[in-house]
Amino acid sequence: MSIITISSDSYEVGREIAEKTAKILNYKCLGREILSRAAEKHGIPEANLSKALDEVPSLLGMSAKLRERHLAYIKAYVLNLLLDDNTVCYGLAAHLYLTDISHVLKVGIISNPKKIISRIASEKNISEEKAENFIKKRKEQCRRTSLQVFHVDETDASQYDLVINLGQIDRKRAMDIITETVNDRKFKPITYSLNCIEDIELENRVKAVLLEHFSNIKVLAKRGTVVVETKAFKFKKEKKCNSIKEMAGKLSGVVNIEVHTNSYIVGN
Amino acid sequence: MAIITISRGSYSMGKEVAEKVAGRLGYECISREVILDASEHFKIPAIKLSRAIHDAPSILNRISGGKQKYIAYILSAFASRVEKDNIVYHGLAGHLLLTDVAHVLKVRIIADLDYRIGIVAKRDNITRNEARGLLLKDDQERRKWTKSLYKTDPADSSLYDLVININKLTKDHAVDFICQAAGYKELNTTESSLQKVKDLALACRIKATFLEHGFDVSVTSDYGNVLVYAKAGDRLMHKLQKIIKGLDGKTKGINNIEIHSGVPFPHNAV
Numbered sequence: 448m449s450i451i452t453i454s455s456d457s458y459e460v461g462r463e464i465a466e467k468t469a470k471i472l473n474y475k476c477l478g479r480e481i482l483s484r485a486a487e488k489h490g491i492p493e494a495n496l497s498k499a500l501d502e503v504p505s506l507l508g509m510s511a512k513l514r515e516r517h518l519a520y521i522k523a524y525v526l527n528l529l530l531d532d533n534t535v536c537y538g539l540a541a542h543l544y545l546t547d548i549s550h551v552l553k554v555g556i557i558s559n560p561k562k563i564i565s566r567i568a569s570e571k572n573i574s575e576e577k578a579e580n581f582i583k584k585r586k587e588q589c590r591r592t593s594l595q596v597f598h599v600d601e602t603d604a605s606q607y608d609l610v611i612n613l614g615q616i617d618r619k620r621a622m623d624i625i626t627e628t629v630n631d632r633k634f635k636p637i638t639y640s641l642n643c644i645e646d647i648e649l650e651n652r653v654k655a656v657l658l659e660h661f662s663n664i665k666v667l668a669k670r671g672t673v674v675v676e677t678k679a680f681k682f683k684k685e686k687k688c689n690s691i692k693e694m695a696g697k698l699s700g701v702v703n704i705e706v707h708t709n710s711y712i713v714g715n
Numbered sequence: 716m717a718i719i720t721i722s723r724g725s726y727s728m729g730k731e732v733a734e735k736v737a738g739r740l741g742y743e744c745i746s747r748e749v750i751l752d753a754s755e756h757f758k759i760p761a762i763k764l765s766r767a768i769h770d771a772p773s774i775l776n777r778i779s780g781g782k783q784k785y786i787a788y789i790l791s792a793f794a795s796r797v798e799k800d801n802i803v804y805h806g807l808a809g810h811l812l813l814t815d816v817a818h819v820l821k822v823r824i825i826a827d828l829d830y831r832i833g834i835v836a837k838r839d840n841i842t843r844n845e846a847r848g849l850l851l852k853d854d855q856e857r858r859k860w861t862k863s864l865y866k867t868d869p870a871d872s873s874l875y876d877l878v879i880n881i882n883k884l885t886k887d888h889a890v891d892f893i894c895q896a897a898g899y900k901e902l903n904t905t906e907s908s909l910q911k912v913k914d915l916a917l918a919c920r921i922k923a924t925f926l927e928h929g930f931d932v933s934v935t936s937d938y939g940n941v942l943v944y945a946k947a948g949d950r951l952m953h954k955l956q957k958i959i960k961g962l963d964g965k966t967k968g969i970n971n972i973e974i975h976s977g978v979p980f981p982h983n984a985v
Contacts, residue, residue: 552883555872557872557873604870605880607878607880616877616899620895
């Protein structure tokens, strides 16, 4: 039950490599198509979920609270699917929230820069120099978005186990490297790593439910014990705690709940 | 047949990986040899050259150009070495000189900071906090050095063909991937890619010569047709012409050499 996450600066390239790798390994392949199912489950437009993943944070864009809620929906849905079979995952930013799980192989794919530049130059009808600047700007936007939304720099190579540049190494060889690597016993799941994924899945499932009613929610889960941290005024504290316990308590996998109320929320 | 450059942070196991790859492929492994070559050729103590390549240039260095000269000597020695092909090089910024060369496999090895701290603390018998401070300073110096010389961040993964994180992946994985990749036909030496390396080596040698005479220039070479770009007024042009006369006919590989003044130099100029 290994998991491979493929992240690429080009969605099409990432998808191609993910789908072909999944085929070679006889794994499931999870991509953006699951957003429609996640959206249906929560009764929201699919476009909102895509926006939460892709839109650069700005004053005029999606609010931070709304984005946090939508991301919780996505994460809970994706993580639930990743509990199952061997899976290759792309386009869902999974590499940014599947941190410290030993049976996850995180691969970054850098597209052939010359091909990307000429494609963008031709699509936008601009010079190759302008296309190159556009790509640099987009990369910086990705970096800022990932930092602000996931508190992780997506462009930092240390976020990945392997980064392959398709400038010199072609796609087939990149897939050979990935399929060979994932067969190593280091990427076979162990009880601890499976427990870690279950804990993160439970955290996000609880968070997704609570964020529908409250803001400023921080959730930690460990083997069924859920700790929720939130803000509350003194006179509303008890009512809020009881509501949280009632909502979260109904969810499967929750064995025990603690609610801590603070005046200030400290980040993860 | 390829040139493999392995870039790494300090204590990221890059040296061990380089040596194993070289051993397995039967390639020459070079690093410090480049400094010794430069020291011998340009008659500069190796320690001065080592410091030039290790420490980021200060403002004073940039004004005086002293460090730039040493770095040019080292790059000249490096380029001359890689002309031979079938080389594994691990050291500072070799890959940045060879960005446009097709038969170069550029690899970066990265390791978790905690892991590196453990190694340094044990080796130097210091506390983890002290080790952490040393490593962060070292990383910062390397970053500043590369940015000042090549206007690029060494941590940018798009500069490399392969970035391997020695965290879950092991040194042996890294060696396997690199050896496999070195056998790809895209990395076979071709006549044109070999010529490119020869041109780079020539451009570096010529630049080093000008720097020896106190002139900071940019140089390109295309099949031995050398263009020297200088910011010199008429007064100094005759001195530059004199240097060129000395080079032309005496330096192997030069078909033609010209000097251009007041013209912006191309991005691939040395």
